[in-house]
Structure formats: C-alpha cells, structure tokens
Amino acid sequence: MFGTPWVCRPCLLRALRPLSRRYVQYQTTASAIPDSISPALLSRARAIAAEHDQLSKKLANGFDARAAKKLGEFSAVVNALKEWEKANESLKELNTLIRDPSIDSELRELASNDVIATTEQFAQASHALTTSLVPKDPFENLPCLLEIRPGAGGSEAAIFAGDLLRMYQAYCSREGYRTSMLKYEHAEGFQESLQEAVLEIEFEGAYGRFRCEAGVHRVQRVPATESKGRTHTSAASVLVLPSFPNNGGSVEVEDLDDPDSDYYIDPKDVRTELMRARGAGGQHVNTTDSAVRLTHIPTNIVVSMQDYRSQPKNREKAWQLLRSRLAQARREKREEDMVVMRRNVVGVAKMGRGDKVRTYNWGQQRVTDHRSGLTVHDLDDVMGGGHTLEKVMESVRNWLMERDVETLITIEGDETKNKGKR
Amino acid sequence: MPRLAPQLLRHARKIDPLLPLLLRPCRDLVSAQNELRWLREHAIKTANNSEKRSRIAGWRTVLRQLVEERTTGKPLQYILGTEYFGDLEIVCYPGVLIPRQETAASVTHLVDLLRQAEDLPSELRVLDLCTGTGCIPLLFQHEFNKARHDKGRLRLLGVDISPIAVRLARYNHMRLSNMRDLQRQERQMFKPGRDNDKKKNIAKPRYSTLDGTEDIGAGDTTEFMSADVLMDPLSDRYEMDAPPFVAEMNFENQPPFWDILISNPPYISPSAFNRTTTHSVRVFEPKLALVPPPSPGKSDEEQGDSFYPRLLTIANQVEAKLVLFEVADLEQAIRVARMARDSDKWDGVEIWRDQPELESDSEDEELQEEFEVVGQGNGRSVLCWRGPATQWLGKPASTIFTRRTPKKVWLLGQELEES
Structure with missing residues (x-):
C-alpha cells in the first residue's frame, strides 16, 4: 500500500505538527506610530509649508544663503506633506465611491480593491511626514570623536575598555571609515588595558551613526585577572562628541568665528602653556618636549596634548579637543534646560552617563541593548565589529527616532491644547 | 644633576x-x-x-x-632620524645640528608679520646663513605659501660651511617636495572639484589649518651651497675646505642682492659651552654648529659673538632689508642689537623672545627703554629692518632712535655692564 514499509515515529509526528513556532514572528519591530497623523503635527507641517512658499518667493527675487539653507531643510517636510495630501485625497475619493449607492457593483469592487493599497500608501506617507518633522540633530553630518574610559571594575574594566576600542576600530575598518587615534594611554599592568583613548572617526555623518553608542557599557565575564573563575561585572564609559572638521571640510557647520556657535572660542579666553623646560633654551638644549596645555579660563576646562612629536600638531589637536568638549558642555547645558522645561510635559527618561546602555555577557555569549531591548547572541561577531554590531546599533537608532517622534507628538499636542485654552 | x-x-x-x-x-x-x-x-x-x-x-x-x-644620552632626534620643525618633519643625523623649536617660533612669527605686507617684491629673496639641516628656508617657504596664495615667487638660498649639512639640506628639500606632491595627488583623488573652499581657509585663524599646503610654490627656487661665512674674503688663507662666502656666491652665479637675511649661527661662548649646555648637546651635537672658532686676542664673550659683525657686513653687501639673527640670551641680544644700531645702517631694531607671538609681559622696563622686546621667554633673536621692510612689517616710518635719547641709552648701557 505505502511505498515505504516503515517510517520512524518522530519523523511522522513532526510531519503531523503544524509549522514550527520558531519561524513565526510574534513581535514586530515595525514602528508603533499610529497610521493617522495627529492634528497638531499636521498643522505644524502646514505652517512650515506656508513658510516654505514665502521663502521661495523671496529667493526668486534675490539670493540669500541663509534662506536657501532653510529652504533646503524645509523641502523634506514639504515633499512629505504633498505625498500625504495626495494619499489622503485619493483615500477620501475611494471612500465616497464605495459609499455612493448610485454606482454599479463592478466599479465598487474595483474601488474596494484599491482601498487596501491606498490605505497602506497613506500609512507610509503619514510615517514619512512624522519622521520628517522630527528635528534633525544639528551635528548629525559631522565626523565624531569617540572617547573610551574604564569605569568601575579596576583593571578588568581597563581591559574591557581596550576590547571596546578594538571593537569600534574593527567596525570602522569593516565599514571603510577612516579613523585616527588622537589619544591612547595604556593603563598599568596588562598590555591591552586602556586608561583613556580618543578615536577620531573621519567620516561625515559619523556622529549620527555613533551618537547612540554613548553611555555606560557593562561587561559580565570571568576576567583575565581573576584566578578563581568568578564572574565579574565591570563597566566602561563611551563618550561621543561631534568633531569639528579641520581644514574646512565639505560639511557645512556653523562658522567658527560666529560667536553664537557652540564651537566658538574666544582666543583670549584660552591660556596656552608650552610645557617647555626652563633654562637657557636655544642651541644649549635639544629637548623633545612638545607638550601643549590649553586652559579655557571661564569654564576651567583643561586639555593637554603630548602624543605627537610636533608641537604645532599637538596644539592643533588640543584646540580640536577643547572645542569639542566645550561644545558638548554647552549643548548638554542647553539640553538640560530644555529637559527641565519640558519635564512636566513629557516623561523623558533622561539618558545620562549614569545609566548603562548595553550589556556584554560572555557566559551566555549575549549582547543586550537596554534601550531598544534587542538581544543578540553572536558575541564574537559583535566584539569583532561585525554585522551583528551594526544590527544592534541600528536598533538603537530606530529606538531613538521613535522616541523623538513620541516626544514631538506630545509636545505639539500640548502646545495646541494650550493655545485652545487661551 | x-x-x-x-x-x-x-x-x-x-x-x-x-x-x-x-x-x-x-x-x-x-x-x-x-x-x-x-x-x-x-x-x-x-x-x-x-x-x-x-x-x-x-x-x-x-x-x-x-x-x-x-x-x-644620544638625542632622540638622532635615534629616530627626524625632528619636527613647525609643521615640517626634518631629517637629521649626527654631524648636523638638530633644529630647535625656538627657531621655528621665530621664523613662523616673521612670516606671520610678512603675510600682511602689501608691496613685497615679485620675487622675494631669502638668504639663510649657517642653515644646517636647511630647516629655516624650508619652513619659511612652507609658511609663506600657506599664508599667501596670490602673488610672489620665493628664491631661497641656504649656506653652510659643512658639506654634510648641505647634502642633508638638499635631501630634506627633495623629501619635503616629494611629500607635498604626494599629498596634493591624494587630495585631488579624494576631493575633486573643491576649489572654492580655498578662499575660506585663508580667513580662518591659523590654528585651524593643519596643512595648508596647496598646489603652490611651484615657481619657487630653493638651493643650498657650501661656503664659509666667517672667512674674510680678502684674506687668501684656506683653512677649511669650504671657499669664502662672497667668492662662492659669484662662482655659483647667485644674484648679488637679497631681501631677507636669516641666520642661526654658532653663538655659544666656550665657557657657556662648558657650563650651560646639556650633556647630550655637548657630547653628540657638532661643536662646529654651536661654538664659533677661536681667534687670537678675543675674549670668551667676543668669541661667542664673533659671527654677528660679519653677518651684519654681509647684510650690507647683499643690501638686505630685513635681518633676523638668533642669539643665546637677552644679554647677547642687547649686544647684537647695539652693534646693529651703532652701525647706523638700520631704521629699526627689535628683540624677540622665545615666543614672539605672545603678548609681552612688561616686567623689565629698563630694557624696553633701549630696545623693543617682544614676546615671552628668554631673549632669542634680533630683528633689524630698513627701507621698504619698514612697511612690510607695518612699523611706523620714523622709529626708535629718534624717540629714545642717546644719552639715556648710554647711561643705561653703563649700568647694565656694571651689574
């Protein structure tokens, strides 16, 4: 009767079982943004479109660099709005067609088929419009400085900091980004342990890519320094600063000489000290001391640089570092003010340095990002800067974007409410 | 120690x-x-x-x-084979003096002053005596081309008594121009068609341009030759291998007139050589580049200063408008500045410290009565100018000597000598 006289029971059972549950996706990473767009956001988008029209009229008369720049920023919103309005229009039309009793059934069927596709289009357009309204980070298109320091955990933390540095270096070389080590200090003891490192990623847009990496990275493993095989938990902190491109790179940044810019430093406020040996100098000594120390007097930020043998280069890099640190401090302060202002409006979980952002667990070969909630198990690939790391980083970027959208919706809704009250 | x-x-x-x-x-x-x-x-x-x-x-x-x-105690620069002089990496090896940071600071500051100059000649001629590794002409060219994109060629000539030094200077010149070519090619490969950014770079402060070497300096000439600066051209004693300076200039068909004369001559007196120089300088660097040769009937101090009268004479022969000499300390700077002033050939004399670009802290006012002292640190170089160079530097036309009464200067000089 049957071709095969005997089939093993587990195989038979497996054939009877429905499709494996493993392949069924229960959770979705698609954004949780509602399909329709909130009226507050819509009104804002319309306001921007109106301003866009005005600006383009103004530009038709004469060129103005600032207006042109603004126009470029707005055009994304305007395009998204146009798309959205088109989708909205066609959806409405289809709906009236379906509801109209005078129309024959054949056409109605066609229309109802179309509705599905158009609804999808409409949802996409809404999403695009919302994301286009989210204010872009002003430094997104800049190269960045990655600063890595060991946190709690002694020499193990220092070793892990070294691991992190190598991970990012490997990631950059895989992605083809040029990097240069601005500062590298060994910790005492192990060769690979790290006291402090500053890595410059010279890729325009690196800040947008790496800014989610900032925070405390936690490691759980049996350290090399451990003799009894116990698992330790240590941490290393990663700081990401936008880096000002020297030599006027192609990225448009605020002018250095513009006093309103975060990067502006009055040269009079900076005390330069060349740590040169006192004494006769000149032909009498042949010192190799090329250290430069800059002190920004109003904020008391001190930057010293002695890694290069060339003094002008040390000075150059010290200025770059000082500028970045100062800009970061100014921006943090401004953001802090904003947070205080909006705290009662939005429940923002402030992402400071205190909270850990990611855990690397060697025992379970797992990496978990605590913000996006993503867990991956290919630890070796992550530490090797491979594709899995990119996956984790992307999940955090998406998470940040969603959070921004939520914040935006809440703020806009609140503002319109307040207006209504008045 | x-x-x-x-x-x-x-x-x-x-x-x-x-x-x-x-x-x-x-x-x-x-x-x-x-x-x-x-x-x-x-x-x-x-x-x-x-x-x-x-x-x-x-x-x-x-x-x-x-x-x-x-x-x-061998200097690190000899072990690694290079030393940074301003932005430039200069090759150096035993037998040639290692370039010093202070010299770079003076040269850079001089070029910074010249950058604002309006009416420089179409070919600016710079003569560097006792050039050693050739670092001064090379840095001058680098800084000058970084600052000015518009006009003017440079003609640079470095002179040294030691044939090893001249060979090294030529090598350094070749190496730097090769590196510049490579950088230019690299830039052209990575960033095509971004010429309009150049104008922006000029306006920015100096610390933001790390390597402003653009595709310029093509018309410049840089040469080095071996000659003895100190030898009197009229005497016919040939003690060293190198021929006297003036004879060699004629022989090499160099132009007779030069606009700027820079020199970092040997300036350490024999006693200071034993007392103030560090061990690694004394043992490993060439004494020829540090201490002027002894001559009969000269005191210790006079032997240390013996290059400067000769350099001033050469400056007059080549009709230099601007002169920059490096010196050991403030005392020697004042002695050299007096030599220049007493020759009555210069419109102005100024003393620069180690960091001439900084604001001077005016603690020793009596010195400033006699000569302008610029910057911070030890006294490091003496700057003299005349004729058109007064405008290049942006100095007022009638200077110093009319303002300062000679009687007071004389009194002050006596006081200084006594103390």
Missing part, C-alpha cells in the same frame, strides 16, 4: 621595564613615557621594514637596542 629617587624608578619599572633606563636621560616620568612610546612606534616601523635579521629578532629587541642607545 640630582639623583633619581628610587621610588620614582620603582614606579617607572612597574609601568614598563624599559622606563627606568629612559629616566636617566629624560629625568622625569612624563617625557620618559612619551619617548618610550615614540621609540616603540619607531621600533615597530623599522622592524617591519628592515631586512630579515631584525624582523626575526622582533621589534622588542629593536626597541631594547634603541632604548640602550638613548640611555647613553
């Missing part, structure tokens, strides 16, 4: 076993750590590039050898 504290040595050994060895020449931990890092980088680089033997031995062995070499 104070003994190194055992505690410091222990601490150094904990960081790296080679570090205590480097503490001997460096004397402090931070610079020893820096030198160890540079030596390690150098060792890794040479171990990878060199022939099989050291590659098998590995860079650690190479590093150990380098550190031991450094422990004898």
Whole structure:
C-alpha cells in the first residue's frame, strides 16, 4: 500500500505538527506610530509649508544663503506633506465611491480593491511626514570623536575598555571609515588595558551613526585577572562628541568665528602653556618636549596634548579637543534646560552617563541593548565589529527616532491644547 | 644633576621595564613615557621594514637596542632620524645640528608679520646663513605659501660651511617636495572639484589649518651651497675646505642682492659651552654648529659673538632689508642689537623672545627703554629692518632712535655692564 514499509515515529509526528513556532514572528519591530497623523503635527507641517512658499518667493527675487539653507531643510517636510495630501485625497475619493449607492457593483469592487493599497500608501506617507518633522540633530553630518574610559571594575574594566576600542576600530575598518587615534594611554599592568583613548572617526555623518553608542557599557565575564573563575561585572564609559572638521571640510557647520556657535572660542579666553623646560633654551638644549596645555579660563576646562612629536600638531589637536568638549558642555547645558522645561510635559527618561546602555555577557555569549531591548547572541561577531554590531546599533537608532517622534507628538499636542485654552 | 629617587624608578619599572633606563636621560616620568612610546612606534616601523635579521629578532629587541642607545644620552632626534620643525618633519643625523623649536617660533612669527605686507617684491629673496639641516628656508617657504596664495615667487638660498649639512639640506628639500606632491595627488583623488573652499581657509585663524599646503610654490627656487661665512674674503688663507662666502656666491652665479637675511649661527661662548649646555648637546651635537672658532686676542664673550659683525657686513653687501639673527640670551641680544644700531645702517631694531607671538609681559622696563622686546621667554633673536621692510612689517616710518635719547641709552648701557 505505502511505498515505504516503515517510517520512524518522530519523523511522522513532526510531519503531523503544524509549522514550527520558531519561524513565526510574534513581535514586530515595525514602528508603533499610529497610521493617522495627529492634528497638531499636521498643522505644524502646514505652517512650515506656508513658510516654505514665502521663502521661495523671496529667493526668486534675490539670493540669500541663509534662506536657501532653510529652504533646503524645509523641502523634506514639504515633499512629505504633498505625498500625504495626495494619499489622503485619493483615500477620501475611494471612500465616497464605495459609499455612493448610485454606482454599479463592478466599479465598487474595483474601488474596494484599491482601498487596501491606498490605505497602506497613506500609512507610509503619514510615517514619512512624522519622521520628517522630527528635528534633525544639528551635528548629525559631522565626523565624531569617540572617547573610551574604564569605569568601575579596576583593571578588568581597563581591559574591557581596550576590547571596546578594538571593537569600534574593527567596525570602522569593516565599514571603510577612516579613523585616527588622537589619544591612547595604556593603563598599568596588562598590555591591552586602556586608561583613556580618543578615536577620531573621519567620516561625515559619523556622529549620527555613533551618537547612540554613548553611555555606560557593562561587561559580565570571568576576567583575565581573576584566578578563581568568578564572574565579574565591570563597566566602561563611551563618550561621543561631534568633531569639528579641520581644514574646512565639505560639511557645512556653523562658522567658527560666529560667536553664537557652540564651537566658538574666544582666543583670549584660552591660556596656552608650552610645557617647555626652563633654562637657557636655544642651541644649549635639544629637548623633545612638545607638550601643549590649553586652559579655557571661564569654564576651567583643561586639555593637554603630548602624543605627537610636533608641537604645532599637538596644539592643533588640543584646540580640536577643547572645542569639542566645550561644545558638548554647552549643548548638554542647553539640553538640560530644555529637559527641565519640558519635564512636566513629557516623561523623558533622561539618558545620562549614569545609566548603562548595553550589556556584554560572555557566559551566555549575549549582547543586550537596554534601550531598544534587542538581544543578540553572536558575541564574537559583535566584539569583532561585525554585522551583528551594526544590527544592534541600528536598533538603537530606530529606538531613538521613535522616541523623538513620541516626544514631538506630545509636545505639539500640548502646545495646541494650550493655545485652545487661551 | 640630582639623583633619581628610587621610588620614582620603582614606579617607572612597574609601568614598563624599559622606563627606568629612559629616566636617566629624560629625568622625569612624563617625557620618559612619551619617548618610550615614540621609540616603540619607531621600533615597530623599522622592524617591519628592515631586512630579515631584525624582523626575526622582533621589534622588542629593536626597541631594547634603541632604548640602550638613548640611555647613553644620544638625542632622540638622532635615534629616530627626524625632528619636527613647525609643521615640517626634518631629517637629521649626527654631524648636523638638530633644529630647535625656538627657531621655528621665530621664523613662523616673521612670516606671520610678512603675510600682511602689501608691496613685497615679485620675487622675494631669502638668504639663510649657517642653515644646517636647511630647516629655516624650508619652513619659511612652507609658511609663506600657506599664508599667501596670490602673488610672489620665493628664491631661497641656504649656506653652510659643512658639506654634510648641505647634502642633508638638499635631501630634506627633495623629501619635503616629494611629500607635498604626494599629498596634493591624494587630495585631488579624494576631493575633486573643491576649489572654492580655498578662499575660506585663508580667513580662518591659523590654528585651524593643519596643512595648508596647496598646489603652490611651484615657481619657487630653493638651493643650498657650501661656503664659509666667517672667512674674510680678502684674506687668501684656506683653512677649511669650504671657499669664502662672497667668492662662492659669484662662482655659483647667485644674484648679488637679497631681501631677507636669516641666520642661526654658532653663538655659544666656550665657557657657556662648558657650563650651560646639556650633556647630550655637548657630547653628540657638532661643536662646529654651536661654538664659533677661536681667534687670537678675543675674549670668551667676543668669541661667542664673533659671527654677528660679519653677518651684519654681509647684510650690507647683499643690501638686505630685513635681518633676523638668533642669539643665546637677552644679554647677547642687547649686544647684537647695539652693534646693529651703532652701525647706523638700520631704521629699526627689535628683540624677540622665545615666543614672539605672545603678548609681552612688561616686567623689565629698563630694557624696553633701549630696545623693543617682544614676546615671552628668554631673549632669542634680533630683528633689524630698513627701507621698504619698514612697511612690510607695518612699523611706523620714523622709529626708535629718534624717540629714545642717546644719552639715556648710554647711561643705561653703563649700568647694565656694571651689574
């Protein structure tokens, strides 16, 4: 009767079982943004479109660099709005067609088929419009400085900091980004342990890519320094600063000489000290001391640089570092003010340095990002800067974007409410 | 020299076993750590590039050898083979003086002043006597081209008595221009068609342009020749191999007139050589480049100064409008400045300190009565100008000597000599 006289029971059972549950996706990473767009956001988008029209009229008369720049920023919103309005229009039309009793059934069927596709289009357009309204980070298109320091955990933390540095270096070389080590200090003891490192990623847009990496990275493993095989938990902190491109790179940044810019430093406020040996100098000594120390007097930020043998280069890099640190401090302060202002409006979980952002667990070969909630198990690939790391980083970027959208919706809704009250 | 504290040595050994060895020449931990890092980088680089033997031995062995070499006091610059002079990496080896940071500061400041100059000649001629590695003309060219994109060619000539130095200077020139070509090619490959950014760069402050070397300086001429600056052209004694300066200038068909004369001559007196120079300078650097040759009937101080009268004479012969001499300290600077003033050939004389670009802290006012002293640090160089150079530097036309009464200067001079 049957071709095969005997089939093993587990195989038979497996054939009877429905499709494996493993392949069924229960959770979705698609954004949780509602399909329709909130009226507050819509009104804002319309306001921007109106301003866009005005600006383009103004530009038709004469060129103005600032207006042109603004126009470029707005055009994304305007395009998204146009798309959205088109989708909205066609959806409405289809709906009236379906509801109209005078129309024959054949056409109605066609229309109802179309509705599905158009609804999808409409949802996409809404999403695009919302994301286009989210204010872009002003430094997104800049190269960045990655600063890595060991946190709690002694020499193990220092070793892990070294691991992190190598991970990012490997990631950059895989992605083809040029990097240069601005500062590298060994910790005492192990060769690979790290006291402090500053890595410059010279890729325009690196800040947008790496800014989610900032925070405390936690490691759980049996350290090399451990003799009894116990698992330790240590941490290393990663700081990401936008880096000002020297030599006027192609990225448009605020002018250095513009006093309103975060990067502006009055040269009079900076005390330069060349740590040169006192004494006769000149032909009498042949010192190799090329250290430069800059002190920004109003904020008391001190930057010293002695890694290069060339003094002008040390000075150059010290200025770059000082500028970045100062800009970061100014921006943090401004953001802090904003947070205080909006705290009662939005429940923002402030992402400071205190909270850990990611855990690397060697025992379970797992990496978990605590913000996006993503867990991956290919630890070796992550530490090797491979594709899995990119996956984790992307999940955090998406998470940040969603959070921004939520914040935006809440703020806009609140503002319109307040207006209504008045 | 104070003994190194055992505690410091222990601490150094904990960081790296080679570090205590480097503490001997460096004397402090931070610079020893820096030198160890540079030596390690150098060792890794040479171990990878060199022939099989050291590659098998590995860079650690190479590093150990380098550190031991450094422990004898041999300057790091000779071991690594290069020294940074301003933005430039200059090759140096034993037998030629290592370029000094202070010289770079003076040259850079001079070019910074010239950058604002309106009516420079279409070919600016710069003569550098006692050039050594050739660092001064090369840096002058680099800084000058960084600052000005519009006009003017440069003609640079470096003169040194030592044929080794002249060979090295020529090599440095060739190496830097090759590197510049490479950089230019690289820039053109990576960033096509971004010429309109150049104009922006000029307006920015100096610290934001790391390597402003654009595709300029093509019309410049840089040459080096061997000649004896100090020898009297009229005497026919040929003690050294090098011919006298003026004869050689004629022989090489060099133009007779030069706009700027720069010199970092030997200026250490024999007694100061024994007292103030550091061990590694005394033992490893050429005495020829540090101490002027002895001549009968001259005191210790006069021997230290013996280059300057000759340099001033040459400045008059080539009709230099601007002169910059490096000196040992403020006392020598004043002596040289007086020589220039008493010759009555110059419109103005100024003394520069180690960092002439900084605001001067006016603590010693009596010195400023006699000569303008600019900057911070030790007295480092003397600047004299006349004729059109007054406008290049942006100085008021009638200067110093009319303002300062000669009687007071004389009195002050006596006081200084007595004290």
